[in-house]
Amino acid sequence: xxxxxxxxxxxxxxxxxxxxxxxxxxxxxxxxxxxxxxxxxxxxxxxxxxxxxxxxxxxxxxxxxxxxxxxxxxxxxxxxxxxxxxxxxxxxxxxxxxxxxxxxxxxxxxxxxxxxxxxxxxxxxxxxxxxxxxxxxxxxxxxxxxxxxxxxxxxxxxxxxxxxxxxxxxxxxxxxxxxxxxxxxxxxxxxxxxxxxxxxxxxxxxxxxxxxxxxxxxxxxxxxxxxxxxxxxxxxxx
Amino acid sequence: xxxxxxxxxxxxxxxxxxxxxxxxxxxxxxxxxxxxxxxxxxxxxxxxxxxxxxxxxxxxxxxxxxxxxxxxxxxxxxxxxxxxxxxxxxxxxxxxxxxxxxxxxxxxxxxxxxxxxxxxxxxxxxxxxxxxxxxxxxxxxxxxxxxxxxxxxxxxxxxxxxxxxxxxxxxxxxxxxxxxxxxxxxxxxxxxxxxxxxxxxxxxxxxxxxxxxxxxxxxxxxxxxxxxxxxxxxxxxxxxxxxxxxxxxxxxxxxxxxxxxxxxxxxxxxxxxxxxxxxxxxxxxxxxxxxxxxxxxxxxxxxxxxxx
Numbered sequence: 001x002x003x004x005x006x007x008x009x010x011x012x013x014x015x016x017x018x019x020x021x022x023x024x025x026x027x028x029x030x031x032x033x034x035x036x037x038x039x040x041x042x043x044x045x046x047x048x049x050x051x052x053x054x055x056x057x058x059x060x061x062x063x064x065x066x067x068x069x070x071x072x073x074x075x076x077x078x079x080x081x082x083x084x085x086x087x088x089x090x091x092x093x094x095x096x097x098x099x100x101x102x103x104x105x106x107x108x109x110x111x112x113x114x115x116x117x118x119x120x121x122x123x124x125x126x127x128x129x130x131x132x133x134x135x136x137x138x139x140x141x142x143x144x145x146x147x148x149x150x151x152x153x154x155x156x157x158x159x160x161x162x163x164x165x166x167x168x169x170x171x172x173x174x175x176x177x178x179x180x181x182x183x184x185x186x187x188x189x190x191x192x193x194x195x196x197x198x199x200x201x202x203x204x205x206x207x208x209x210x211x212x213x214x215x216x217x218x219x220x221x222x223x224x225x226x227x228x229x230x231x232x233x234x235x236x237x238x
Numbered sequence: 239x240x241x242x243x244x245x246x247x248x249x250x251x252x253x254x255x256x257x258x259x260x261x262x263x264x265x266x267x268x269x270x271x272x273x274x275x276x277x278x279x280x281x282x283x284x285x286x287x288x289x290x291x292x293x294x295x296x297x298x299x300x301x302x303x304x305x306x307x308x309x310x311x312x313x314x315x316x317x318x319x320x321x322x323x324x325x326x327x328x329x330x331x332x333x334x335x336x337x338x339x340x341x342x343x344x345x346x347x348x349x350x351x352x353x354x355x356x357x358x359x360x361x362x363x364x365x366x367x368x369x370x371x372x373x374x375x376x377x378x379x380x381x382x383x384x385x386x387x388x389x390x391x392x393x394x395x396x397x398x399x400x401x402x403x404x405x406x407x408x409x410x411x412x413x414x415x416x417x418x419x420x421x422x423x424x425x426x427x428x429x430x431x432x433x434x435x436x437x438x439x440x441x442x443x444x445x446x447x448x449x450x451x452x453x454x455x456x457x458x459x460x461x462x463x464x465x466x467x468x469x470x471x472x473x474x475x476x477x478x479x480x481x482x483x484x485x486x487x488x489x490x491x492x493x494x495x496x497x498x499x500x501x502x503x504x505x506x507x508x509x510x511x512x513x514x515x516x517x518x519x520x521x522x523x524x525x526x527x528x529x530x531x532x533x534x535x536x537x538x539x540x541x542x543x544x545x546x
Contacts, residue, residue, distance in 0.1 A: 077322055
């Protein structure tokens with residue numbers, strides 16, 4: 001447990017020790033804010049749902065940018081050798097890194113609170129969907145993070161890791177979308193709909209916290225963290 | 239302390255380490271010597287659990303390097319080649335991180351860090367980012383990180399690379415001090431380094447162990463073909479016939495005539511008093527003997543002979 005905390009602390013600090021954190025947070029907040037307010041005044045409703053419906057697409061490009069360095073940088077700098085010869089279990093390192101990225105993402109998403117304040121000033125929105133939306137957004141972000149981090153473990157090049165992360169997230173996101181579902185045989189529609197990242201987010205965004213959706217996101221996270229551990233172990237395969 | 243049995247490691251078609259076996263008792267400073275690409279780093283990476291061997295086994299401090307990797311890693315302090323470090327971190331934060339994952343109790347951490355800062359001479363760069371440090375200082379930070387938990391075994395991959403001559407002397411002195419109570423494996427391709435610091439040398443070439451012994455021992459092995467250098471004021475042709483009569487001279491290694499002087503190097507079988515014979519020869523013929531000395535084989539000769 002102490003190991004996980006130590007890794008998390010180091011990784012979380014690492015975001016702020018380099019310009020990544022500041023650049024990321026600024027661009028994310030400006031972009032989501034602008035996209036939100038652009039439609040907000042036209043639609044004339046005091047609702048924040050627009051913001052949540054944007055997030056899956058914004059996350060698609062932002063989250064692989066958060067995770068791309070997690071392993072690729074270690075491999076490139078050679079610190080992988082330092083880290084992997086310390087008396088740490090692979091699983092602790094993976095969980096520690098994931099937790100750091102998750103905390104970073106959570107703090108960024110929480111910084112969008114001015115949107116909530118402005119919506120509250122202008123109208124009287126139902127708090128349920130807002131809270132549900134935030135929980136859903138953070139969980140979906142967690143799933144993207146786990147995928148992006150796994151992508152990072154596959155290559156020592158950060159750009160490759162970013163693109164791989166975007167592609168993998170995109171595939172998992174799009175298989176549940178309506179235009180894909182219309183094109184595939186009817187028998188596999190329910191399966192794809194269940195596997196798609198986005199379809200689970202819609203219900204959470206409406207303020208419905210269904211245990212199946214929570215379970216889905218947690219499974220995606222656990223599954224990709226497991227793959228990540230396997231990918232680390234692969235250096236030990238003979 | 240360290241037992242290595244028949245380790246073999248391939249990368250694709252190249253064999254980095256082939257069938258290497260050796261054992262290191264506690265308290266020994268072992269120097270791993272070899273040209274670039276000989277397999278030194280690969281062997282160290284296998285021992286520290288970073289990469290697996292294709293076949294063979296090894297144990298460190300009684301723990302198997304595969305099945306008890308964590309225990310092995312706890313016992314070892316490792317300085318990887320080129321001292322890879324987190325460049326974005328401040329030095330104290332980095333040492334704090336290492337001290338934490340090395341399970342140094344909280345109340346002793348600061349003391350351990352202070353000790354390392356002092357031992358490795360890091361006071362002047364204490365508040366800098368690691369990325370801003372010069373190569374030599376990074377190397378020292380790498381050493382500090384390897385020694386912070388006072389390990390029984392130190393594995394140092396080229397510990398003095400990138401250091402200036404003064405620092406090299408300091409680090410060698412440090413290693414010698416550590417070697418009194420700890421087991422140290424260090425790799426290098428600098429020969430003076432092993433003579434200066436090591437109790438024992440392993441020479442590895444092309445993945446194979448080619449020599450194993452103390453520095454003196456290895457030098458003595460190479461002394462088989464010693465060279466006797468002498469300079470005489472003598473007529474060259476007469477000298478040549480006299481020399482060719484001496485049966486223990488194997489070959490004339492060097493011959494140069496300069497006016498009435500001849501400088502020559504004779505490759506001889508060991509144990510013969512050829513210098514005495516040459517002296518008597520010069521006296522008999524009334525030649526003037528200007529120089530007469532043995533070139534004793536050094537580690538350089540052993541190294542050159544075994545690795546080329």
